Amino acid sequence: GAVVSQHPSRVICKSGTSVKIECRSLDFQATTMFWYRQFPKQSLMLMATSNEGSKATYEQGVEKDKFLINHASLTLSTLTVTSAHPEDSSFYICSAKNLGQGGYTEAFFGQGTRLTVV
Amino acid sequence: AQSVTQPDIHITVSEGASLELRCNYSYGATPYLFWYVQSPGQGLQLLLKYFSGDTLVQGIKGFEAEFKRSQSSFNLRKPSVHWSDAAEYFCAVESGGGADGLTFGKGTHLIIQP
Numbered sequence: 001g002a003v004v005s006q007h008p009s010r011v012i013c014k015s016g017t018s019v020k021i022e023c024r025s026l027d028f029q030a031t032t033m034f035w036y037r038q039f040p041k042q043s044l045m046l047m048a049t050s051n052e053g054s055k056a057t058y059e060q061g062v063e064k065d066k067f068l069i070n071h072a073s074l075t076l077s078t079l080t081v082t083s084a085h086p087e088d089s090s091f092y093i094c095s096a097k098n099l100g101q102g103g104y105t106e107a108f109f110g111q112g113t114r115l116t117v118v
Numbered sequence: 119a120q121s122v123t124q125p126d127i128h129i130t131v132s133e134g135a136s137l138e139l140r141c142n143y144s145y146g147a148t149p150y151l152f153w154y155v156q157s158p159g160q161g162l163q164l165l166l167k168y169f170s171g172d173t174l175v176q177g178i179k180g181f182e183a184e185f186k187r188s189q190s191s192f193n194l195r196k197p198s199v200h201w202s203d204a205a206e207y208f209c210a211v212e213s214g215g216g217a218d219g220l221t222f223g224k225g226t227h228l229i230i231q232p
Contacts, residue, residue, distance in 0.1 A: 006161075034219040043208065044162075046219040093161060099217060104150065104169065107212075107220065111161035 006110030
């Protein structure tokens with residue numbers, strides 16, 4: 001299957017600072033990327049959907065000014081957690097797919113980023 | 119809106135015994151269905167998926183799942199579990215359009231006892 005690389009795998013930051021997480025599709029063009037959040041021992045919740053060159057669409061209850069998503073190229077999307085606080089500590093996972101080929105294509109997941117805000 | 123229910127939060131199985139993890143979905147049409155496994159602190163690994171066709175799908179690591187439209191179910195099975203199968207298992211559904219993200223169930227934590 002296709003490869004999606006997420007970086008960093010772990011990050012610790014101080015409260016009030018911003019953190020950027022990268023999601024790259026290594027061997028395909030990702031027209032669409034999804035960002036999920038997973039609290040400890042819970043399921044994955046979709047945060048937002050981003051299409052290359054467009055503004056991201058956020059799920060209800062997700063603060064778009066806190067979680068900035070940029071999808072400026074067909075191989076890279078970034079999630080920036082701004083002014084992070086301890087309650088933002090979580091596991092963030094991205095997935096990517098290419099909707100430009102017609103028909104259905106599945107999404108491929110990155111390995112996730114463990115964010116700890118201290 | 120689509121939803122996924124995994125009724126078992128924890129399941130304990132003896133090594134070598136058979137396994138069935140339950141998954142029920144709610145969706146207006148035939149969805150695309152997935153099972154993922156997640157080891158502690160790790161990302162997701164796709165076990166298998168169902169799009170259409172044969173309702174019994176084979177996956178990696180000896181897992182299989184059966185799609186039953188009449189029961190809105192997509193249960194995961196394995197005839198003989200190994201200690202390395204201990205992990206969190208997530209069932210997920212995606213709408214047929216493919217432009218939306220996946221909706222995940224809450225997960226089932228599988229414990230393997232010797």
